Amino acid sequence: MARERGVTLIEVMLALMVLSIGALALVRLTVSGAQGTGVSTHMTHATILARSKLDELVRLPSTDAAISEGDHTEPGDKNLGPTGTPYKPNGDPTGNFGDQDGWYARTWTVVDQDLNSTTVGNDYRSIVVTVTWYDGTAKRWRQVAVAGGRSLP
16 A cells, blocks of 8 residues: 655645745735826826816916916915815815825916017917825825917917
């Protein structure tokens, strides 16, 4: 009769160690994936907020104060929530959100340019809208900028 052999304790321990290392790697991948999804969600919201503001600005008459040359912020320096609604913690009119994750600050810069050297004066208005937010997962500030413009009359 052949001698039957079972699994030794050392073999079981090695198998459990290999299984544990694999399980830990899968947990780390899951956490990284979840963090990446959060960043991409915020980036999508910020891009939508920037693009919607740029679309609004290029439709304004060239004499509107919101597209005068220089730096601009939301009226009353309001910051925006994930849905684009103004954020006012505890009635704070400045909308200062500090390091709260998922709230956005939207600013834009307008520069008049002379692109046509054959005429005198500026003939193009360049607009760059920037949306800034605090990424609580990475513990750092992030930004999205969208550029566009319009010709001047």
